[in-house]
Amino acid sequence: MGLFSKLKEGLTKTRNNIVSGIDSVFSGFSKIDDDFYDELEETLIMGDIGVRATEEIIEDLKEKVKENKIKQPEECKHLLIETIKEKMNLGENAYDFENKQSIVMLIGVNGVGKTTSVGKLAGLLKAQNKKVIMAAADTFRAAAIEQLTEWSKRTGTDIIAQSEGSDPAAVIFDAVAAAKARNADVLLCDTAGRLHNKKNLMEELKKIDRVIERSYPEAYRENLIVLDATTGQNALSQLKEFSEVTNITGIILTKMDGTAKGGIAVAIQAEMGIPVKYIGVGEQVEDLQKFDSDVFVNALFDVKENNDEQ
Ligand SMILES: Nc1nc2c(ncn2[C@@H]2O[C@H](COP(=O)(O)OP(=O)(O)OP(=O)(O)O)[C@@H](O)[C@H]2O)c(=O)[nH]1
Numbered sequence: 001m002g003l004f005s006k007l008k009e010g011l012t013k014t015r016n017n018i019v020s021g022i023d024s025v026f027s028g029f030s031k032i033d034d035d036f037y038d039e040l041e042e043t044l045i046m047g048d049i050g051v052r053a054t055e056e057i058i059e060d061l062k063e064k065v066k067e068n069k070i071k072q073p074e075e076c077k078h079l080l081i082e083t084i085k086e087k088m089n090l091g092e093n094a095y096d097f098e099n100k101q102s103i104v105m106l107i108g109v110n111g112v113g114k115t116t117s118v119g120k121l122a123g124l125l126k127a128q129n130k131k132v133i134m135a136a137a138d139t140f141r142a143a144a145i146e147q148l149t150e151w152s153k154r155t156g157t158d159i160i161a162q163s164e165g166s167d168p169a170a171v172i173f174d175a176v177a178a179a180k181a182r183n184a185d186v187l188l189c190d191t192a193g194r195l196h197n198k199k200n201l202m203e204e205l206k207k208i209d210r211v212i213e214r215s216y217p218e219a220y221r222e223n224l225i226v227l228d229a230t231t232g233q234n235a236l237s238q239l240k241e242f243s244e245v246t247n248i249t250g251i252i253l254t255k256m257d258g259t260a261k262g263g264i265a266v267a268i269q270a271e272m273g274i275p276v277k278y279i280g281v282g283e284q285v286e287d288l289q290k291f292d293s294d295v296f297v298n299a300l301f302d303v304k305e306n307n308d309e310q
Pocket residue numbers: 109110111112113114115116117138143144147193254255256257258279280281282283287
């Protein structure tokens with residue numbers, strides 16, 4: 001199955017949730033008036049697009065409808081799609097780290113799919129012939145170290161780990177030494193997510209930061225927060241909380257397969273201005289995709305893509 005088809009399949013529930021509602025708004029109203037916009041707004045919010053992002057989308061849509069002198073609700077569907085794409089467009093190159101010697105930290109609360117995402121990301125990078133090392137800096141639970149070790153075997157990636165309970169900063173120190181000695185391209189770090197204790201988390205992330213700054217200041221840094229799409233608006237709150245303690249450079253949105261809450265990708269990117277860089281659409285190594293918001297919106301609204309057959 002091609003990437004776009006896989007994405008479309010993964011987004012089936014989200015599409016049913018958002019698009020069927022939107023379609024009935026477009027077909028249920030004979031003219032564009034306040035009631036029409038109210039109904040559309042409600043449908044987008046129900047689809048997890050986020051209150052602020054939805055308000056902005058509706059405002060922009062109103063302007064476009066005026067400018068284009070559109071009278072029929074059906075005619076403004078493509079304008080809605082265009083507006084959502086514009087709102088999500090952050091216009092930056094999100095994947096610079098792939099071509100630099102970089103340290104990529106994966107952070108986020110437990111259970112969101114961090115360890116799995118480290119494994120999948122290693123798989124993606126290895127497919128590009130990159131030399132990758134994993135650091136098991138979630139030393140909080142032995143299971144997390146074991147799970148990452150499994151992923152290292154599955155993807156043929158070197159792993160640096162210590163025993164449960166050891167200092168995560170010490171693991172990172174070892175991993176940095178290994179990355180330099182082995183001339184690795186990307187060092188992928190799994191971390192523990194103890195959001196319930198913000199102070200500890202902040203101290204731990206700061207300590208790791210200091211270790212990296214001291215031992216590998218020239219490394220390109222990427223801090224990716226892993227968020228579980230099935231948690232909808234909770235994912236947005238986690239992002240806000242983590243943004244207060246560290247500089248988040250991007251998002252991995254997991255479990256996009258089988259959730260009706262995929263609209264959260266729009267809310268996150270439009271409201272927070274932080275790019276979603278990857279989405280998880282399953283549990284296998286190949287189930288991590290680079291995120292392209294235009295392609296995503298097309299898949300969501302079932303707009304035909306040229307590369308549909310790929
Ligand atoms: N369907 C689906 N499942 C996923 C995806 N990503 C991760 N999972 C599953 O989610 C569960 C939790 O993933 P983990 O990688 O263990 O999550 P974690 O954040 O590392 O959690 P801890 O190890 O407890 O810190 C696992 O069963 C994964 O297989 C995804 O994109 N789709």
